[in-house]
Amino acid sequence: MPFAILRRFSIVAIGCVLAPPSLANEDYEFGVLFDAPGVETTFYACTACHSEMIVAQQGLTREEWDDMLEWMVEEQGMYEIEEPERSEILDYLAAHYNTDRPNFPRPLE
Amino acid sequence: MALDEDKKRSVHEFFGEDPEKADKEFFGRIANPDRRGFLKRTGLATMAAMVGTSIPFHRNMPIGFVPAAMAQENVLVGKDGLTLLNDRPVNAETPPELLDDAITPTSRHFIRNNGIPPENVDPEAWTLTIDGFVDTPMELSIADLREQFAVVTMALALECGGNGRAFFDPPAKGNQWTYGAIGCSEWTGVRLKDVLEKAGVQSIVVYTAHYGADSHLSGDPEKLPISRGMPIAKAMTDNILIAFEMNGEALHQMNGAPLRLVVPGWPGSCSQKWLTRIELRDQVHDGPKMTGTSYRVPAYKVAAGQDVPKEDFVIIERMPVKSLVTFPANNSDIGLETEVRGHAWSGDRTIDKVEISMDFGATWMNATLDAPVNDGAWQNWRANATFPQAGYYEIWARATDSEGVMQPFAIDWNPKGYLNNTMHRVGVRAS
Numbered sequence: 375m376p377f378a379i380l381r382r383f384s385i386v387a388i389g390c391v392l393a394p395p396s397l398a399n400e401d402y403e404f405g406v407l408f409d410a411p412g413v414e415t416t417f418y419a420c421t422a423c424h425s426e427m428i429v430a431q432q433g434l435t436r437e438e439w440d441d442m443l444e445w446m447v448e449e450q451g452m453y454e455i456e457e458p459e460r461s462e463i464l465d466y467l468a469a470h471y472n473t474d475r476p477n478f479p480r481p482l483e
Numbered sequence: 484m485a486l487d488e489d490k491k492r493s494v495h496e497f498f499g500e501d502p503e504k505a506d507k508e509f510f511g512r513i514a515n516p517d518r519r520g521f522l523k524r525t526g527l528a529t530m531a532a533m534v535g536t537s538i539p540f541h542r543n544m545p546i547g548f549v550p551a552a553m554a555q556e557n558v559l560v561g562k563d564g565l566t567l568l569n570d571r572p573v574n575a576e577t578p579p580e581l582l583d584d585a586i587t588p589t590s591r592h593f594i595r596n597n598g599i600p601p602e603n604v605d606p607e608a609w610t611l612t613i614d615g616f617v618d619t620p621m622e623l624s625i626a627d628l629r630e631q632f633a634v635v636t637m638a639l640a641l642e643c644g645g646n647g648r649a650f651f652d653p654p655a656k657g658n659q660w661t662y663g664a665i666g667c668s669e670w671t672g673v674r675l676k677d678v679l680e681k682a683g684v685q686s687i688v689v690y691t692a693h694y695g696a697d698s699h700l701s702g703d704p705e706k707l708p709i710s711r712g713m714p715i716a717k718a719m720t721d722n723i724l725i726a727f728e729m730n731g732e733a734l735h736q737m738n739g740a741p742l743r744l745v746v747p748g749w750p751g752s753c754s755q756k757w758l759t760r761i762e763l764r765d766q767v768h769d770g771p772k773m774t775g776t777s778y779r780v781p782a783y784k785v786a787a788g789q790d791v792p793k794e795d796f797v798i799i800e801r802m803p804v805k806s807l808v809t810f811p812a813n814n815s816d817i818g819l820e821t822e823v824r825g826h827a828w829s830g831d832r833t834i835d836k837v838e839i840s841m842d843f844g845a846t847w848m849n850a851t852l853d854a855p856v857n858d859g860a861w862q863n864w865r866a867n868a869t870f871p872q873a874g875y876y877e878i879w880a881r882a883t884d885s886e887g888v889m890q891p892f893a894i895d896w897n898p899k900g901y902l903n904n905t906m907h908r909v910g911v912r913a914s
Binding site for chain 1: 574
């Protein structure tokens with residue numbers, strides 16, 4: 375398992391720039407986040423305070439993502455995200471950044 | 484897709500000409516709560532204004548892509564080969580094979596930030612306050628520290644509490660560190676113990692509280708990104724430094740310049756960066772990332788994925804026994820005979836033995852193990868490996884510490900993904 379991970383180290387390194395999900399699309403605006411419905415709302419909500427890179431590293435259930443948003447509001451100074459954006463973000467995160475880690479930047483095998 | 488060499492040079496030149504301005508503009512930009520508005524406006528003119536000069540290769544530079552590239556080049560200036568996990572806040576780790584040096588060069592020391600580093604880090608103007616339950620509260624400049632206390636240099640191992648988190652299943656929240664949130668550089672500074680003794684530690688003190696000048700990601704000036712501490716008995720040990728130099732030079736900005744704590748063998752978060760204040764408290768510190776489940780593990784063994792009530796978590800103190808193979812590199816081609824080498828460490832303890840296996844753990848041989856260069860340093864080890872025939876092998880390493888505790892094969896899972904000290908495995912093709 376660790377063997378497989380190390381092979382992927384070389385893709386992200388100093389001096390390089392992060393490759394967006396679609397190499398063919400140079401205008402992609404949402405950093406390392408997976409390109410799917412909900413990505414724009416998610417990207418702007420998250421990157422108001424922190425990089426989307428920390429989002430893309432996580433593998434959480436919908437409930438855990440929900441708790442995470444609550445924690446950010448209660449303890450980290452994030453303003454409440456209104457509906458329907460909140461559900462849109464949770465749907466997006468639960469679909470693409472769940473515990474099976476379909477889009478983990480350095481996938482585990 | 485990556486910037487070509489000419490474009491990289493142009494960005495470097497920009498930072499070379501006026502790095503302070505570049506920093507300010509970069510950090511000013513990310514502190515802007517209206518990032519959406521900013522990004523929507525971003526065009527060539529905005530970008531040129533932001534960098535303070537024209538962009539000769541702008542035709543090759545995709546709009547919306549440049550700030551990320553600048554951010555990366557900016558945040559990892561002075562670092563070499565680190566894997567960037569997060570660019571705001573900056574978190575970057577070192578691939579194991581780049582940790583091969585006995586003493587970790589500054590360029591290869593990991594970065595773990597919780598907030599946004601301070602902009603003004605003038606060492607001449609910096610002060611450290613010692614207060615709380617002390618007989619004589621003090622405010623000391625870095626020059627005062629140098630003049631009033633013995634200045635010492637020590638090699639000290641620092642490891643992030645979450646090193647190895649990436650291998651947790653189910654996944655644990657946070658930066659997904661693999662192996663490289665560990666380093667052992669030479670730090671120069673004064674002993675925390677000497678400074679606290681001069682201030683006069685009152686008998687009711689039980690814990691330290693550390694404060695730094697970094698700011699919270701939300702931009703709220705009332706919030707601290709992190710403020711941790713340690714039991715006073717630990718604070719009074721000999722190997723904890725208030726450091727102003729790393730490997731003989733001023734501290735690297737991302738490693739806490741101009742002043743930081745270095746608390747070897749305990750989670751890196753105890754080693755407050757951009758250190759401005761140490762308060763002595765009559766209770767366990769309750770600053771950000773001291774409470775809840777931060778830097779805590781269940782008080783008992785749990786199954787992977789188990790729900791653990793918050794009140795059952797305890798504060799992590801020393802880091803567990805661990806080792807790293809730094810040569811050969813994983814996935815490399817080597818001869819039928821090779822040296823194998825790396826480091827081993829165990830918080831507040833020493834390493835008694837490092838063993839390696841080339842046959843998936845069926846048999847083990849002892850490596851030659853050096854004594855630590857000083858208390859708090861990691862220990863270097865090496866062995867000669869001979870492979871019986873060409874093919875794929877894995878080199879496994881396991882350390883045993885002075886209390887007889889050995890690295891486990893499997894992860895001792897905990898909800899927040901701390902303390903993964905499983906054996907390091909390196910795959911090689913021998914021929």
